[in-house]
Amino acid sequence: xxxxxxxxxxxxxxxxxxxxxxxxxxxxxxxxxxxxxxxxxxxxxxxxxxxxxxxxxxxxxxxxxxxxxxxxxxxxxxxxxxxxxxxxxxxxxxxxxxxxxxxxxxxxxxxxxxxxxxxxxxxxxxxxxxxxxxxxxxxxxxxxxxxxxxxxxxxxxxxxxxxxxxxxxxxxxxxxxxxxxxxxxxxxxxxxxxxxxxxxxxxxxxxxxxxxxxxxxx
Numbered sequence: 001x002x003x004x005x006x007x008x009x010x011x012x013x014x015x016x017x018x019x020x021x022x023x024x025x026x027x028x029x030x031x032x033x034x035x036x037x038x039x040x041x042x043x044x045x046x047x048x049x050x051x052x053x054x055x056x057x058x059x060x061x062x063x064x065x066x067x068x069x070x071x072x073x074x075x076x077x078x079x080x081x082x083x084x085x086x087x088x089x090x091x092x093x094x095x096x097x098x099x100x101x102x103x104x105x106x107x108x109x110x111x112x113x114x115x116x117x118x119x120x121x122x123x124x125x126x127x128x129x130x131x132x133x134x135x136x137x138x139x140x141x142x143x144x145x146x147x148x149x150x151x152x153x154x155x156x157x158x159x160x161x162x163x164x165x166x167x168x169x170x171x172x173x174x175x176x177x178x179x180x181x182x183x184x185x186x187x188x189x190x191x192x193x194x195x196x197x198x199x200x201x202x203x204x205x206x207x208x209x210x211x212x213x214x215x216x217x218x
Contacts, residue, residue: 060086060087060088060090061086062086062090062091062092062093062094063092063093063094063121063122063148064094064096064120064121064122065093065094065095065096065120065121065122065123065124065152066095066096066097066098066111066114066120066122066123066124067095067096067097067098067123067124067126068098068100068103068107068108068111068123068124068125068126069097069126070103070125070126070127070128071126071127071128071129071130071131073126073130073131073159073160073163074126074130074156074159074160075095075097075126076097077159077162078095078155078156078159079095081155081158081159082095082151082152082155084151092151096120098111103128108123108125111123111139112139115139115140115141116141118141121140121141122138122139122140122141122148123138123139123140124136124137124138124152124156125137125138125139126156130160131160131163131164134160136153136156138152138153185197186198
């Protein structure tokens with residue numbers, strides 16, 4: 001005679017929980033899952049913290065950059081566009097406009113040699129065809145400084161865009177106001193109607209910590 005459990009539903013639920021635990025452990029103990037679980041937070045931290053660290057590690061010496069503007073459109077406005085300062089209050093960029101009746105390969109080669117000899121930090125070259133090609137060149141010993149690269153690129157880009165707008169009959173200042181980015185503030189509604197500012201990063205790490213605790217307790 002078979003023994004019938006007085007709590008068949010409870011026994012069934014225990015079996016389901018046991019199966020879930022086993023499947024969960026089989027998943028989380030896979031090498032790929034563990035590596036991915038560890039790397040994603042590292043990546044997120046790197047994306048948010050490394051730029052701030054780079055700013056802190058920024059040197060206190062200005063960057064001397066020679067500007068060869070074959071187009072004649074950029075050099076005159078570049079000084080007022082690059083207003084970045086170092087922590088000691090000095091301008092981050094010292095710009096020298098190299099004027100010449102014609103830009104030759106020899107002129108560019110001479111500027112490159114100054115970089116090699118560490119007499120200047122970089123050469124910003126704006127070709128005559130910049131309005132059509134949308135390309136400029138920056139020569140330097142260190143081209144991995146993405147902040148400097150981005151700052152120079154954005155400054156020249158703004159000057160070129162303003163020039164195009166003026167030629168098309170638009171006021172660049174009015175256009176800038178019209179296309180100003182909209183800032184999205186995200187507010188999480190909690191139980192009881194409480195509100196708090198939240199975003200993807202905070203939500204992700206909260207979920208990650210919860211999953212990690214769950215992983216350790218199973």
